[in-house]
Structure formats: structure tokens, C-alpha cells
Amino acid sequence: MANPLDQFVIKTIVPITVGDVDASFTNSSLFMVIAVAAVTVFLTRTVRDRQLVPGRWQSIAELMYQFVGNMVRDNVGSSGKPYFPFIFSLFMFILMGNLLGMIPYSFTFTSHIAVTLGMALMVFIGTTVVAFAKHGVKFFGFFLPHGTPWYIAPVLVPIEVLSYFTRPVSLSLRLFANLTAGHTLLKVFAGFIFAMGLAGVVPLAASVALTGLEFLLAILQAYVFAVLSCIYLHDALHMH
């Protein structure tokens, strides 16, 4: 039986080194490029006709726009408008990465902690910078909510600081763990199908069911990542 973790192996396609940094074009990079191209082509081709009454495909593109637009408005407020393109890019990038991963023999770049942590740090650093730019030193008040009795502060402040700094960790781990676990499980069950002979219909049925679940997870995790980014952005702009 093939190792179910083989699907996560990074294979270098074009070795590139810039200075001391390994910047090789790998299978992961390939699928990132495919995801960007697919999203861009989809969103531009479908609205090419600029129909007043949208057709099926144009409706999907408009729906995506309005879905993320509402998400930003509901979770961040009207001041979140300048960050809409960022949240939209983030959502579509993760969504397309997850969905491309559902194609057999493809590579799921969102199943790598390096990628999810990179995106989570991008959100974390970005929101912290926004918070400092907007509130300056008053940002530190975030760790001591208004109306807290002074004697609780020594306990509360470390907890608040800790919870703030675990945000990128939980954000990245959630996506990485969900994708890795799901894809591994799929491979494990798939491996049992031929090994068990006729009784293999049982793991086959499980695989089919899991595939449906994985599609749900692919969409849900992209949504969760985007919503949490919106909430962090809201905290940065409005402080609680």
C-alpha cells in the first residue's frame, strides 16, 4: 500500500536559488499559480458579456463578490471596505487551493503548514499594523478591556496577550489540520479498497462519503479562514 502521506511530498520542478534562499518552483508553486490563474480567468471570463440579467456563470461570479462583500460588511463594518479586495483574494485563493486539491493526483498547497502559517501571519501582521496605524499606543488598551477592576489586570493582561498571539497559530493549524487529516483519511480508505478484495465495497462507500465531506470542508475552511480574518480586522479597526 502506498504511503498515504506521499501526496504531501514537495517535488521540485525547476530548482531556483536566490542568494541563500531556496525559491525552487515546486508542485506546490505550480498549483498556487494554477489557482490564481483559474480564479482570475473564471472571474473575468464569466462577466465578459456584462449582461444586465446575468446568466448562470455570471451569477456565480456576482454571487462570490456579494458573498465576500456581505461577509466583510457584516463582520468588519463599512470601514472594512478598503480591505475587501484582500479578504476576497484570501478567500478565493484558499477556496481554489482546497478545491484543486480534490482533483485526483493534484497537489493541495493548503495542506502545508508553511502555506497556512504564511497566510495566517500575513493576516496577523497586517491587522496589527492596521491597529497601530489607527489607534497608536492606545492599541495596548486592547489587552485590558474597559471597566476591568485593577486587581484583575495582572491576570487578565497575560491571558489577553496570549490569546492575541495564538490567533495566527489557531488560524493556520485549523486549515492545515483539516486538509491534511481529510486527504490522509481519503487515501487510507482508498488504499483498503483493493487490499480487502470483495469486502472493499465498504471502504469504497466510505471514500465516496468522505469525498462529499471533503468538498464541504474545502468550502467551509476557506469561509472560516476569511471570516476569522474579518473578525481580527474588526478588532484592529474598532478595538473590541
Add this chain to the structure above:
Amino acid sequence: MPQFDPAVWSPQLVWLAITFVVMYLLMSRVALPRIGHILEERETRIARNLEKAESLKKQADEAVAAYEQRMADARARAQEALRQARDDAAEDAARRHAELSERLSERISAGEARIAEAEREAIASIRDIAIDVAAGAAQKLLGGRVDRKGVTAATDAALGEAG
């Protein structure tokens, strides 16, 4: 797990940065403005059409009101004309009725006058005849001359008794 091999982290982070920046630029510069423009255009189009429909409806309401006003005016004028015509006819009839009755009464009084004249003439001729008859009868009965004046007086007296 291959994910925890630090050797593969740097190429992934480098390409994540490259692809995400490209993604962000493509979304914010190309894809999102296009879709946003379409949605905006649709919204303004719908709003404009609603506005137009409202103004057209107002125009139609005004036209209906003007039509009703003119109908009411015309009806009032017709009523007035009808009343005028009726009054004229009644007046004319009254006038002609008066004229006719005047003419008739004239003719009646003329007729009455002629009848009275004829009566008087008849009475006068009866008296003459009565006097002649009385004088003739008296002459025959008495013979000789009859006093004409006495006969006339006696006849008148008899006529007066009879009349």
C-alpha cells in the same frame, strides 16, 4: 510528515508571496472592479427605471384628472344648455298661448256684438210687424180709421209685457 520538513518551507513561502501578491493585484485591479461595475450599473438602471415608472404614473394620473375635469365641465355645460332650451320653449309657448287667447276673446266679443245687433234688429222688425198686424186687425174688426199712435203704444205695452 513532509509538511514538517523545514527544507521545503522557504520555496513555499516565496511562491506563496509571489502568487498571493499577483492574486491581490489581479483581484483589486481587474476582476473586482469589473464585477462591481456591473452590479452598480444594474442597481442604477433599476433605480432609474423605477423613477421613470413613477413619473409616468404621475403623468397618467394627471391626464386622468384633467379628463375627468373636462368631462364634468362638458356635462355642466350640456345641463345648462338643456335648461336654457327648456326655459325658452316654455316662454315661447306662454307667449303664443296669450296671443291666441287674446285673438280669440277679440273674435268672441265681435261675435257677441254682431249677435246683439241682430237681436235688436230682429226685435225692431218684430215691433213694426206687430204694429202693422195689430193696426190691420183693429181696422178689420172695428172698421174705419185706426189711430196709428194708439196701436203703437198698445203694441209696445204688449211687447213690454211679453219681453
